[in-house]
Amino acid sequence: MNVVLCDDYQQMSTQAATVFAECLAANPAAVLGLATGSTPIGVYENLIARFKAGEISFAEATSFNLDEYIGLHRDHPQSYYYFMHQQLFNHVDLPSQRIFVPSGVESDYGAYCQWYEDRITEAGGIDLQILGIGSDGHIAFNEPGTALGSRTHITELDHQTIDDNARFFQSKAEVPRRAITMGVATIMDARKIILLATGEHKATAIRDAIAGPVSSECTASALQQHPDVTFYLDSAAASLLPAE
Ligand code: GLP
Numbered sequence: 001m002n003v004v005l006c007d008d009y010q011q012m013s014t015q016a017a018t019v020f021a022e023c024l025a026a027n028p029a030a031v032l033g034l035a036t037g038s039t040p041i042g043v044y045e046n047l048i049a050r051f052k053a054g055e056i057s058f059a060e061a062t063s064f065n066l067d068e069y070i071g072l073h074r075d076h077p078q079s080y081y082y083f084m085h086q087q088l089f090n091h092v093d094l095p096s097q098r099i100f101v102p103s104g105v106e107s108d109y110g111a112y113c114q115w116y117e118d119r120i121t122e123a124g125g126i127d128l129q130i131l132g133i134g135s136d137g138h139i140a141f142n143e144p145g146t147a148l149g150s151r152t153h154i155t156e157l158d159h160q161t162i163d164d165n166a167r168f169f170q171s172k173a174e175v176p177r178r179a180i181t182m183g184v185a186t187i188m189d190a191r192k193i194i195l196l197a198t199g200e201h202k203a204t205a206i207r208d209a210i211a212g213p214v215s216s217e218c219t220a221s222a223l224q225q226h227p228d229v230t231f232y233l234d235s236a237a238a239s240l241l242p243a244e
Pocket of ligand 1: 035036037038039040067131132133135138139140161165
């Protein structure tokens, strides 16, 4: 498990985008695991700039997003499908048939979750997964208490997550209560993982993820058992880490 301390959000975003660029340079047909939330926006901006400068292409790549709110159609401005198109997909050459974002409006989720897992397997697995972290230590929408062996599933959002994400909606009442998410084990199958966090409000989650016990109470702590994971942190997010 590696920790990279970054000067600021900009530097963190540039470094993480470089990891994507290197992945695509090594394998233009790479399978990318993508995340939503405000944290990766700078990475996506940087990737768009590199694409427009002709430095990278997504033409042969495939992407899988981590999660989606249940009940939000893909054209809802707060859906993760919409977010990803606004923040990345509409600006780069990733073919639409190789963009996978879990659907929030299925009728048979038992079958759909397995279908999503099967698509990842069929694509050859995820080469590079980017993650943010919830203030309760969740990765994707794997809330505290989620089994570390979990695969793509439907989950109830925690009060903390509903509070945190209310800022994107008109009111807290509008925040969906359920989501579809890759499981912890789905994420752990990625060959390389980078997790980004900035700000004091992430410091406890980062401490628990890196220095706490591996426990479903902080699903990010599972990453301690991954062979290739790097945390990119600013000093505020890293402020509660024990001195080495
Ligand atoms: C949501 C997403 C997570 C994300 C988290 C943190 O809960 N499902 O994937 O990591 O928000 O978001 P932010 O980066 O805005 O702090």
